[in-house]
Amino acid sequence: MTTEAILRADAVSHSFDEVEVIDDISVDVEPGEVMAIVGPNGSGKTTLLRVLAGLLPSTDGTVEYRGPDREREIGYLPQRPTFRPGFTVRETIDFYRALVDEEGTDRLSQVGLADAADRRVEALSGGMTRLLGIAQATVGDPPVVVLDEPGSGLDPGMRRRTFEVTNDLADDGTAVLVSSHDLSLVERTADRVLVLDRGTVVADGSPDELLGTHGMDSLWDVFGEATTGSTDAVDVAGVTQ
Numbered sequence: 001m002t003t004e005a006i007l008r009a010d011a012v013s014h015s016f017d018e019v020e021v022i023d024d025i026s027v028d029v030e031p032g033e034v035m036a037i038v039g040p041n042g043s044g045k046t047t048l049l050r051v052l053a054g055l056l057p058s059t060d061g062t063v064e065y066r067g068p069d070r071e072r073e074i075g076y077l078p079q080r081p082t083f084r085p086g087f088t089v090r091e092t093i094d095f096y097r098a099l100v101d102e103e104g105t106d107r108l109s110q111v112g113l114a115d116a117a118d119r120r121v122e123a124l125s126g127g128m129t130r131l132l133g134i135a136q137a138t139v140g141d142p143p144v145v146v147l148d149e150p151g152s153g154l155d156p157g158m159r160r161r162t163f164e165v166t167n168d169l170a171d172d173g174t175a176v177l178v179s180s181h182d183l184s185l186v187e188r189t190a191d192r193v194l195v196l197d198r199g200t201v202v203a204d205g206s207p208d209e210l211l212g213t214h215g216m217d218s219l220w221d222v223f224g225e226a227t228t229g230s231t232d233a234v235d236v237a238g239v240t241q
């Protein structure tokens with residue numbers, strides 16, 4: 001049985017100035033699915049996520065949200081979340097909640113930040129700031145949540161916690177798009193993995209499918225085979241060596 005896509009990208013490309021950073025990507029995202037996007041630095045993950053979240057226009061192709069009408073349809077955690085200084089964690093999350101008239105649900109407890117509720121946002125560690133960003137991305141229960149490297153900068157326990165939050169969201173029917181460099185966590189938690197390399201999808205499937213198709217034992221090996229990521233320099237779009 002196939003489920004109707006809640007988000008559909010059809011032949012999407014994006015160029016910054018004349019440089020094409022993602023090229024001809026089509027993807028259907030289903031409700032309740034955790035879709036991980038992995039790829040070397042600079043391969044276009046953030047650009048793709050921002051296009052899918054409707055924050056960047058596609059230069060070519062279309063992105064269509066096909067889910068229920070909601071005050072907030074797509075939640076987004078940027079790669080480097082920032083919050084207005086001078087406010088506490090509680091005041092900050094309450095500001096976002098007020099925008100969509102949210103009551104109930106304790107967003108701070110969900111991400112393990114309840115004890116930091118009275119701390120000012122500028123006094124948070126990098127990891128705590130990211131956790132607040134995840135809480136912010138889920139306010140209003142958007143049917144699609146896009147998380148750009150939610151585990152980056154977190155200790156192993158909290159990183160695992162972010163993936164548990166991700167899975168909880170998916171269990172409740174939310175479609176979750178997440179980029180990550182943590183391939184072992186991705187292998188354990190994602191329903192589907194897109195491997196990007198230089199702006200194109202070079203592998204796509206469930207972790208098991210990818211291991212089977214590539215005849216590999218781990219996602220690390222699939223990643224190594226599918227991508228041309230150099231180990232001594234980042235590939236920079238638009239620069240040919």
Ligand SMILES: Nc1ncnc2c1ncn2[C@@H]1O[C@H](COP(=O)(O)OP(=O)(O)OP(=O)(O)O)[C@@H](O)[C@H]1O
Nearest residue numbers: 016021039040041042043044045046047048236237
């Ligand atoms: N605003 C911008 N203007 C010009 N080029 C950009 C811009 N944003 C990103 N790029 C370029 O697009 C390419 C893809 O960047 P992107 O941030 O999407 O990659 P990424 O896979 O998310 O990388 P990382 O894993 O390092 O976060 C890079 O070459 C980057 O320099």
